[in-house]
Amino acid sequence: MTLEIAVKAAAGAPELLGDCPFCQRVLLTLEEKKVPYKSLLVNLSDKPKWFLDISPEGKVPVVKFDGKWVADSDVIVGILEEKYPExxxxxxxxxxxxxxxSFWTQI
Structure with missing residues (x-):
């Protein structure tokens, strides 16, 4: 099953991945675990309604697990580690x- 992940789009280039380290952490985890996923790029300067419906706070990343959207990179990585332990x-x-x-404690 392919996971969906909403991530930050680059400023001025909505077709490219943005500079969010939290999104990049989750994407790297997905890549390392070889979990198939589909990225949904979100312009955080002009958040679309569909995105605010799944992330009312307007924060990324958000991943869809078993039909439910989950926010927070720490939580997402924890779920990925449980579901895909290898x-x-x-x-x-x-x-x-x-x-x-401290440098001074060593002198």
């Missing part, structure tokens, strides 16, 4: 936290 894109626990050390 390959796993979950960060291994040993790399999940990065400790920042």
């Amino acid at each position: 390959p796993s894109l979950v960060t291994p626990p040993e790399f999940a936290s990065v400790e920042l050390v």
Whole structure:
């Protein structure tokens, strides 16, 4: 089944993908997991009614899972990881936290 994903269109070029890192994260996840999808490019400066019907807040990305539109890239990536566990894109626990050390504490 092909998923539908509403993503930001480029400013001044509505036929091209825009510069939204949240949309790009979800699209990269779909690509890595080889999940078929159809992109629906949305001009965020002039949001069409169909888009506001599925995303009343007017935010992207929004993906249609089992007939229901889901927003928020973290939620979407989590659902993709559950539905399509291979390959796993979950960060291994040993790399999940990065400790920042001040330069001055090392002197």
